[in-house]
Amino acid sequence: MKKVISAITALFVLTLTAGNLFAQTTGRISGKVIDQKNSETLIGATVNIEGTTKASATDADGHYVLSGLAPGKYTILIRYIGYQSKTVSDIEVKAGANTPLDVTLGQAQSQALNEVVIKATYRQASVGALYARQKNSIQVSDGISSDIIRRSPDRNTGDVLKRIGGTSVQDGKFVVIRGLAERYNNNLLNGSVLPSSEPDKKAFSYDIIPASLIDNIVVYKTATPDLPGDFAGGAINTITKDIPDSKFMETTLSIGYNSKATFKNDFIDPQPSGKYDFLGFSDDSRKLPPVYADNKAIYTSGTTNNQKIAIAQQFPNTFGSKTITTIPNINFQFVTGNSKVLKNEGRLGYNFALNYSTGYRESTGDRTQYNVSAPDQLPLYSFDRNIFSSTKTLGGLFSLGYTTSRTKLVFRNLFNNDFSKDYEQTNNALNRDGDPNNPIHYRGFSSEVTQNGVLSSVLEGQHTIGERKIIVDWAGSYGLSYRKQPDQRIVTIFSAPDGGEYLSLPSENSPLSNILGRVYSNLNENIYSGKINVTYPFKWLNQPQKIKAGGLYTYRDRDFTIDALGYVDIVGNGKSIQLANGTNIENVFSPQSIANNNIAFSRIDLQSTDYVGTSKLNSGYLMLDNKFSDKLHLVWGARVERYEQKLAATGKAVQNYVNTDILPSANLSYALTEKSNLRASFYKSVNRPEFRELADFRYFDYQNNFNISGNKNLVRSTISNADLRYEIFPSSGEIISVSAFYKKFTNPIEQVNLDNDVLSYDNAVSAEDFGAEVELRKKLNFISENGLFKNLTFYVNASYINAKVKFRNREEAKTPLQGQSPYLINSGLFYAPESGSFTFNVLYNRIGERLRFRGVDPHTDIYEKPRDVIDFQVSKRLFKNGELKLTLSDILAQTNALYYNIGDVNKIAYSAATDKIIQNRFNGFTTNLSFKYSFK
Known part of the structure; x- marks a missing residue:
């Protein structure tokens, strides 16, 4: 005490x-x-x-x-x-x-x-x-240190992960390792499992963790028994800073310019704004009104038409917007820490960081749909699609550590809240409904706020016991992940043949929230975890050996609610409301207009199913770390995991799933020389269905215009993994490595297309994944020991993956795994002299064509087209303790494109002659100027 x-x-x-x-x-x-x-x-x-x-x-x-x-x-x-x-x-x-x-x-x-x-x-x-x-290192792993992160142009963890060998990032935040989608990864923060940040899949949005808060990131590509067993791509462990080596205090101010959004004088901002939007938090004004929320159970059966109209009048009329001129993106960061040696030779230290940013993004593009059976005919429909986003991020880190000669205690805390207010519009839209002689013209928009956040608190300890120096380490953690999307407003405005515009109000029995409606959703997930490990060292064969055993208990609970409401004609069979004579989108849903036009809401039950999910993971393992000689090292053992999962959806029977798996693993390392290793590994792992994939109901994905349906009959997938790697370390900071890997999946979980724009999930029969990786990091001082080359480092890592999945109804095609890329390339050139007074680097990233959405048949599979990304950064020290840094991100600013693979289905490489681009997105390039000052 x-x-x-x-x-x-x-x-x-x-x-x-x-x-x-x-x-x-x-x-x-x-x-x-x-x-x-x-x-x-x-x-x-x-x-x-x-x-x-x-x-x-x-x-x-x-x-x-x-x-x-x-x-x-x-x-x-x-x-x-x-x-x-x-x-x-x-x-x-x-x-x-x-x-x-x-x-x-x-x-x-x-x-x-x-x-x-x-x-x-x-x-x-x-x-x-x-x-x-x-x-x-005994495992096949790759990582990146805080020093390299500091010298890269990356602002968040999602960007940082793109620099690691065999790793790419989808949608700017979801990690793909060795061509395998995010579902095959395990996401750890300071060794504790992270809750999912997404409502519909096993994924963590890495763009919400600022890069400046990271000490290092390690991606384990092979398993040891002391790691959780539910990964096949990689286990990503993000380590935040704890006890600093010395006192420090830094502030950084950044100003950013985006070619699409900054100084734009026609940027659309949805109105009204909330009181706390400037901090990145949504206030109560966007919540589902109590008059409806408190009467959900009787709304459809026990409420009269007049009562429904009265309830609709209580919803705020928030369909307006205004045009603003945007300012540059701004980021402010404050970081401080200190440590002190106490009288008992113990050491106490802390780290504190605060990060705030505000900015604007604009994404422009188009969406086109073709008849795949006759791709050369006129498109079925096409429209422009522009998205205007204003963003706020507020995050912080606090860690407190205390260590003595035999004990270490660290309390780590991380919080980050990411807020986005989005206005999406479709202009000059044309829907031919398959008949070019009967066009339907319309334009539409949607407004929504999305608030994502994560809170992680970990208390961990390490103790050395007795003369044998037995090590006991433990951790208890709590994680919270939330995603709030209050009051998404969707409006479609149709054009009449005479040039006028109108709203199409359906009857009460046929509401369409994706045409005219409001959607409210909220996700909260808590994860509680405790683990303990005991390491017992001993000598054998005159070599140090270890035996390690431990256990892990993790409990998750998820609460998801959603209400999809469509505006309807409550007394008739549907009608049109003309937008003329003073009636416009900003007043058509006012209380007076709602009463005059008999407007009410109809709840879309198929898209409004709440659910509660819980899971328990009990696991234990035994691991031996054996050195047979100075050259031969083997880590082997087995892990046992018992997983219980329960899902309770509104109006559905409770779903229960229980599995017990024994997961052996072995990692063998042989030192061929003082500077080279040969590694081999084998391990078994599992991939379990997520809550939403099991939920036996349907909802609408407004971002991609699909209905998504769960499948209660899913079973967990098992994977056998094998790796072989040869590596050379010519000198410190240099590496040359060549790796090969093989994965065999039984019952892999894949998204499938049920036709009519309905996606679901199913177990494929099997899948195989072959791959190879090459990494080179080499200083160029062999060219010259003087001048530029002395401090110049070149690196490249590249991966080739060949994956095939076998479906019961698609055995004739060589279908890749969903989210799988056939190749990945990361490369860069760093200039960093010992003084560090002036540095620069150029970074390059490219991924191969990857399957985004599976079609009804291989010809309707939707792939993401490759794009080249080049980043550049230069920094210069000023005023002794200052640093000025200029960053150019995504200089080429190539479009993000999706296409139908209409040609040879066994060759997924994009062909302009046969394939059809169905979506283009253009985000522009970004320039950022920052100044950091250290108080020393």
Whole structure:
């Protein structure tokens, strides 16, 4: 208890005296001491400043801090029982700054009495630590560090993930790994499972986490028993910042320009605005009015026509809009943190970050529909489609950490709220209904607010017990994900032959919310999780070994509500309302007009089904980490998962699903040389249906104009995975690797087309996925040790994937998995001198044609056309502690296009001669200028 009180008191002192902390004249050295062979941190190593009595011991995280050092150059000596001692010289300390230094130690070769001391310079030691981490990872994985994130033009995690080998991002936020759609990924935040941010699928919207809050991201492409077993593409672990090495405070202000939206004087903004829109939160004015919400149960059967008209009058008349001139996008960020060494040699630290942004987006494009049986005929319909969006983002991070020589406690919190107010219009629309001689002209619009958010709180601990140094680590977490879409308003205005315009009001029995109506939906998902792991180290074959066991319990509950309401003629069989003589879209749904025209709502039951879902995951595992020699390393074991899922939808029978799976895995690594590895792995995994996929009812997808229906007969899919990888590490920060993988799916879950614009889900018979990956990261100093090439790094990672899925009714076609791309390319060129005073980088990204929507037959499959993305960034330090950064994003600004694969269905590459583009979206390019200032 005294330690806890001491820690809390120290935190308050740190916070209250923050202004003075940044004026110190001394510096510090800090970092981790790492085992050279396995990259594990060493607990209890001593670190001394040579020639002084100043010393530090590494804590439960292997971390040390030497503080209160006068500016100058130092040499440190690191000792640890059973390891060779090491001195590191030429360590420069600057006033008010931290010098980071991770050091590797090699195990002693004999029990000789004379101490052997390995000597290294500061740069040699830093390079060695980074090299050890790269080489000794047991899994096939890829990652990206905070340093690379800082030097990239990426503003959110979704952008960052595009830079990782074998990874692409769909719709700017959903991750596709090795060509497999987001459903095959496991999303972790600080090691704890993230709740889904989407109402209809297993996915997390990574664009809501600011890149500046990330310490590192690791994508595990093979499994070990201590990871959750429900992934086949990858497990994405996003680690946010916890205990800083030294005090810091930074502010960043960014101003952005978009070629489509900024300084636009005809940007459409739906009205009215809410009181809290400027913060990114919707107020109560958009909620479903209580007069309806409190009478849902009797609305359709126990309410008279006059009562229904009176209820419709209580809905706000919010169908107006105004034209504004947009200003540049603005982002502000404040980040601070500090750490302090306490009297008991413990260390306390915190990180705090606040992020706010506001901006505008405009997406223009068109939508065309063809008769696939006669694609050369006139289109069935076509229209322009423009979307105007004003956005707000408010997010923050707070982490508090306390560590001693045997214990580490960290409390991590992340919150982010993303708000978008959208106005979508269709202009110059033409619907031929299959008959070019009978055109129907119309225009339409919809207005909606979407508020997405995520809250994650994790309390984690690590304890080293006894002389054997048994490690016990645990975590308890709570996650909240929400998606609010209050009051989406949809209006379609038809043109009469005489040039006038009118609204078509259907009868009460045939409402169409996607033509004329309002939709209210709300999703909340909570996820509670607890885990514990015990690692027992021992020696065998004169090599360090470990046995690890643990368990995980996760409980999810989801509450989804939706009300789809169509405006109807409550007393007749339908009629038209002329928009003339003072009647317009801004007053046609006023209380007076509703009464005069007998307008009411009819609830569309097929699209208004609420549901509640719960799931429980109980899992345990046993894992052995065996080193048979200095070269051969095997991690193997098995995981058992029992999954219980329950779904209760309004008016439907409760659905229950229970599965128990045994999931073995093995990862083998062989060090061919000091700089190269050969890796092989095998693991079994599962893919379970999501709540919405099981929900046995239909709803309308307004974004893509499809009806979506669940399937209560879905079963979970099982996957067998195998990987082989050869990698070379020429020097620190460099890698050359070649990988191959194979995946066999049984009962894969795929979206299917039931015809008549209805999509559902089904288990295919099987699927196979073959792939290869190549990665190269190489410094160009071999060209010249002077000038530009000395500090220039080139990297490229590319993937080729060949996937086939076998359906019972489509066996003749080589159908790819949904969301699967045949190839991925990420590439870049970085210039970063040691001083870091001037840097630049150029980044390139491309994905192959991927299946977006499955058609009734292969000729109606809808694919996404490839596009090239080039980003550029240059930065320059100013005023000693300032940094000016210019970013150009998506310079080519190519359109996002969808097309029918009308030609050879076994060759999905786009062909302008035979395939038909059905949708184009153009978002423009973005320029961003930011200035960051560090208070040191």
